[in-house]
Amino acid sequence: MTSAADDDDSRLFRDAIGPVRPLRESTPPPGAPKPRPRARMAELDDAAAREEFRHALESSLLEAGDVLSHRDDRLPARTFQRLRRGEMAIQDELDLHGADVREAQELLRAFIAHAxxxxxxxxxxxxxxxxxxxxxPFTSRDAPVLKNLVDRLLRQRADVLAFHSAPPAQGGTGAVLILLAPPARRR
Known part of the structure; x- marks a missing residue:
């Protein structure tokens, strides 16, 4: 009896709906987007530039026994000679022993600004x-990290007239004497 009732319900449903036609097949949903093309030449150029920078940096790095020395054109040679010989009174001192690179950089900048x-x-x-x-991080050889950091930072400062490694009695190549421009001469 259930089959006659099912057939009767189906016929009533088809009569109520009317003629039907099959739906078109829908297009499938879009797949994942294709990856963006990579700029392989730019990547290769960047890698080559990093390698060239590393080699240039390595060739200009100071060794443990090397002397730090720089004189701005504004400073007379005679005054620089006095600095080199350690004849100028040291008014303040900063010891960077035990500091990592980031900490040493911050300490040095703050110390120079304070001075x-x-x-x-x-x-x-x-x-x-x-x-x-x-x-x-950019070198493959052992190098005095803090010494090279100090050299690089001091060369960039307009308020530094000159610097030179200290005489042996004042720390030798493990310390640097820095001559700052007087307030009237600062750029």
Whole structure:
């Protein structure tokens, strides 16, 4: 009896709906987008530039026994000679032993700014000789990391007239004497 009732219901449903036609097949949903094309030549150029930078950096790195030395054109040669011989009074000192690169960079910048703001003329920074250093992020050889950091940062500052490794009695190649421009001469 259920089959006659099912057939009767189906016929009533088809009569109520009317004629039907099959639906078109729908297009499938879009798949995952294709990956963007890679700029392979740009990637190769970047890699080559990083490698060239690393080689240039390695060739200009200071070794443990190398002397730090720089003189701005504004400073007379005679004054620079006095700095080299350690004949200028050290007014303040910063010891970077035990600092990592980021901390040493922040300490050095703050120290130079403090010395400049307080009108100090000659200061000493102890960076160590770098005998126990390890290879840096861009180098494959051991190099005195803090010594090279100090050299690079001091060369970039307009308020530094000159710097030179300290005489042996004042720390030798493990320290640097820095001569700051007087307030009137600062750019």
């Amino acid at each position: 400049r703001d307080h009108g100090l003329g000659c200061v000493r920074v102890i960076h160590g000789k770098g005998l126990h250093g390890t290879a840096g």
